[in-house]
Amino acid sequence: MKRSRSGTKTAGPKKMGNFRRHLSLYMMAGPGLLFFFVMSYIPILFLVVAFQDFRVGKGILGSDFVGLQNFIELMTDRMFPMVLRNTITLNLMKIVLTFPMPIILALCFNEFRPSPWKKVCQTVVYLPHFFSWVIVASMLSSLLNLNTGLVNMAIRAMGGTPVAFLTDKSIYKMLLTVTEIWKEAGWGSIIYIAALTAINPELYEAAAIDGAGKWKQVWHISLPGIRSTIMIMLILSFGSIVSGSFEQVFMTKNTAVYEVAEIIPTYVYTKGITNMDISYGATVGLFQSVIGFILVTTTNWLSQKLGGDGLW
Amino acid sequence: MVTKTKKVSNRIKTGTETKIFRILAALIVVFFAVICLLPFIRVVSEAFSGDTYVASGEVILLPKGFTTKHLKFILDTHQFTRAMFISVTSTIVFTICAIVLTCMLAYPLSRTYLPKRRALMFYVVFTMLFNGGIVPTYLVVKQLGILNSFWALIIPQVISQFNVIVLVNGFLGIPNEMEESALLDGAGQFTILLRIMVPLCKPTLAALLLFYAVSRWNGWFDAVMYINDRNLFPLPVIIRDIIQQGLDTLFHSLTSPPPTQAVQSAAVIFSIVPIIVVYPFLQKYFVKGVTLGGVKG
Numbered sequence: 076m077k078r079s080r081s082g083t084k085t086a087g088p089k090k091m092g093n094f095r096r097h098l099s100l101y102m103m104a105g106p107g108l109l110f111f112f113v114m115s116y117i118p119i120l121f122l123v124v125a126f127q128d129f130r131v132g133k134g135i136l137g138s139d140f141v142g143l144q145n146f147i148e149l150m151t152d153r154m155f156p157m158v159l160r161n162t163i164t165l166n167l168m169k170i171v172l173t174f175p176m177p178i179i180l181a182l183c184f185n186e187f188r189p190s191p192w193k194k195v196c197q198t199v200v201y202l203p204h205f206f207s208w209v210i211v212a213s214m215l216s217s218l219l220n221l222n223t224g225l226v227n228m229a230i231r232a233m234g235g236t237p238v239a240f241l242t243d244k245s246i247y248k249m250l251l252t253v254t255e256i257w258k259e260a261g262w263g264s265i266i267y268i269a270a271l272t273a274i275n276p277e278l279y280e281a282a283a284i285d286g287a288g289k290w291k292q293v294w295h296i297s298l299p300g301i302r303s304t305i306m307i308m309l310i311l312s313f314g315s316i317v318s319g320s321f322e323q324v325f326m327t328k329n330t331a332v333y334e335v336a337e338i339i340p341t342y343v344y345t346k347g348i349t350n351m352d353i354s355y356g357a358t359v360g361l362f363q364s365v366i367g368f369i370l371v372t373t374t375n376w377l378s379q380k381l382g383g384d385g386l387w
Numbered sequence: 388m389v390t391k392t393k394k395v396s397n398r399i400k401t402g403t404e405t406k407i408f409r410i411l412a413a414l415i416v417v418f419f420a421v422i423c424l425l426p427f428i429r430v431v432s433e434a435f436s437g438d439t440y441v442a443s444g445e446v447i448l449l450p451k452g453f454t455t456k457h458l459k460f461i462l463d464t465h466q467f468t469r470a471m472f473i474s475v476t477s478t479i480v481f482t483i484c485a486i487v488l489t490c491m492l493a494y495p496l497s498r499t500y501l502p503k504r505r506a507l508m509f510y511v512v513f514t515m516l517f518n519g520g521i522v523p524t525y526l527v528v529k530q531l532g533i534l535n536s537f538w539a540l541i542i543p544q545v546i547s548q549f550n551v552i553v554l555v556n557g558f559l560g561i562p563n564e565m566e567e568s569a570l571l572d573g574a575g576q577f578t579i580l581l582r583i584m585v586p587l588c589k590p591t592l593a594a595l596l597l598f599y600a601v602s603r604w605n606g607w608f609d610a611v612m613y614i615n616d617r618n619l620f621p622l623p624v625i626i627r628d629i630i631q632q633g634l635d636t637l638f639h640s641l642t643s644p645p646p647t648q649a650v651q652s653a654a655v656i657f658s659i660v661p662i663i664v665v666y667p668f669l670q671k672y673f674v675k676g677v678t679l680g681g682v683k684g
C-alpha cells in the first residue's frame with residue numbers, strides 16, 4: 076500500500092507531462108480521425124439502406140425496412156450474373172497478364188548500372204501513370220481509329236485488314252488489359268526495383284563464379300529476393316477481383332461492347348446514382364465490399380499459413 | 388586439366404549468356420519506353436496540325452501544316468477557361484488541405500509511445516479493406532450539404548490512407564533523439580512537427596504533394612458524381628465532354644463544327660502539360676514515396 080503510493084507520487088509529475096503530451100497528439104490526429112469517421116465509417120453505417128426501401132424524401136431513419144428483399148432482387152437480377160462474370164474474368168486476366176509485367180520490367184532495369192539513359196527510360200515508363208483515364212481513353216480512340224489510327228495504319232501497311240478495336244466485343248477485355256499494362260506497368264516496377272537493389276550483390280558474384288548463368292541467377296537469387304514484395308502485391312490484387320477500375324471501363328465502354336464491359340463498380344453507379352435506385356445500388360456495393368474483404372483476408376491468411384508474408 | 392577447361396568453358400558460356408541477357412533486357416526496356424512515349428508525341432502533333440491533315444490520317448508523328456489555332460480556339464471557349472480555373476484552384480486548395488491533414492494524422496500515428504497507437508492505425512487501415520461503396524458515400528456527401536459545391540471536390544477524398552501509411556513510415560525513420568531534445572527544450576508537439584519532422588521528411592512530403600495534386604487534377608469520377616453545375620466542372624469533365632459528345636452544347640454558341648480530332652488533342656494538351664512540367668523535378672522523391680508505402684508500418 077505504502078509502496079504503491081510512493082510509486083504514484085514519483086510517477087505523478089511525469090505522468091502529467093505524458094498525459095499532456097499524449098493529449099496534444101490525440102488532438103492533432105483529431106481532424107484526420109474525424110475525416111475517416113465521416114467519410115468511411117458513416118458510409119458503412121449507411122449500408123443499412125441495403126436492407127431498406129430507401130426514399131429520398133423519407134431519409135434513412137424514415138424509410139421502410141424490407142429485410143433481404145434487395146438481396147433476393149440481386150440474386151434474381153438477370154443482368155447480375157453477366158456483370159459478375161465480366162468483373163471476375165477481367166480481373167483474372169489482369170492478374171495473370173498484368174501482374175508479371177512490372178516484375179519483368181524491374182528485372183530488366185536491374186541489369187543496368189545507373190546512367191542518364193536508364194534515368195530517361197525510367198522517367199518515360201513512369202509517366203503514363205500520371206495521366207487520367209479520360210486522357211488515356213482519348214488517346215486510345217485516336218490511336219485505334221479505324222481510318223486514321225496509328226495501329227490500323229500499321230496493320231494496313233502490312234497488308235492486313237483494319238480492326239475496329241473499340242467496338243469489338245471479343246477483344247474488349249484484352250484491350251483493357253493491354254492499356255492497363257501500358258499505363259501502370261512502369262509505375263508498378265518502382266517497388267520491385269527498390270526491392271532488387273536491396274539484394275546483396277555478393278550473391279550474384281558467388282553464383283557467377285559457380286557457373287550460374289543469368290537466367291539461373293534471376294531464378295535463384297533475384298526472384299526469391301523480392302518474394303515478399305511480390306506476395307504483398309499479389310494479395311492486394313486478389314482483393315480487387317470483384318472491384319476494378321471504374322474510370323477505365325466507364326471511359327471506354329459503349330453500346331457495342333456493353334455486355335462484356337459492365338463490371339460491378341460501373342453497375343453500382345448506373346443503378347445507384349444514375350437511376351437513383353439508392354437501396355439496390357447500395358446492395359450491389361455491399362456485395363462487392365464483402366467479397367473483396369473476404370478475398371483479401373483469406374489470401375493474407377493463406378500466405379501467412381504457407382510461411383510467407385502477410386499484409387499485417 | 389579437365390576441370391580447368393570446364394571452368395573456362397563455363398566462363399565463356401556465362402559471358403555470352405550475360406551478353407544476350409543484357410541485350411534482351413535493353414530491348415524490352417527501350418521497346419516499352421517507346422510504346423509509352425508514342426501516344427503522347429502523336430497527341431501533341433495532332434494538336435498543332437491542320438484539321439485536314441489530321442482527318443485524313445497524314446499526321447503520324449510530326450505535326451503537318453503547323454498551327455496553334457486549335458489551342459487558341461480552346462482557350463477562347465469560356466467553358467474551358469472556367470474549368471481550367473476550377474481545376475487549378477481546387478488542386479491548390481485540395482493539396483494544401485490534404486498535406487496538412489495527412490501530416491497531422493501521420494505524426495501521432497508514428498509516435499510509438501502513444502497509447503492505443505495500434506488501434507488508431509487499425510482504424511485507418513481498416514477503411515482500406517472495407518468500405519461502404521459509392522452509394523452510401525454519396526448519401527454522406529449529400530447529408531453534409533456540400534453536394535454541387537466547390538467543397539465536394541475537396542472534402543470527400545482529402546486524406547488517402549496509402550499516403551498516411553507512407554508518411555507514418557517516413558516519420559518512423561527519424562531518430563527519436565530529435566524529438567526528445569526538442570521536448571526538453573519545452574517545444575510542444577505542433578512545434579516539433581512543424582520545425583523538426585516536416586523539414587526532415589521533405590522528400591516524402593514532396594512525393595505526397597505530387598500524388599495528391601495529380602489525384603485532384605485528374606479526378607473525374609467524384610466530379611461527375613457530386614457536381615451538376617456546369618460552372619463547377621473541373622477540366623477532366625469538360626475534356627471528356629469534348630471527346631464524348633463531339634458537338635457539345637459548349638460549342639453550340641460558337642457556330643462551329645463539332646470538335647475535330649485536332650481540337651480534342653488540343654484540349655488534352657492542356658490537361659497533361661502541367662503534369663509533364665512538374666513531374667521530372669519530383670521524380671527522385673516519388674520513387675522514395677512509393678517504396679516507403681510498401682514497408683509494413
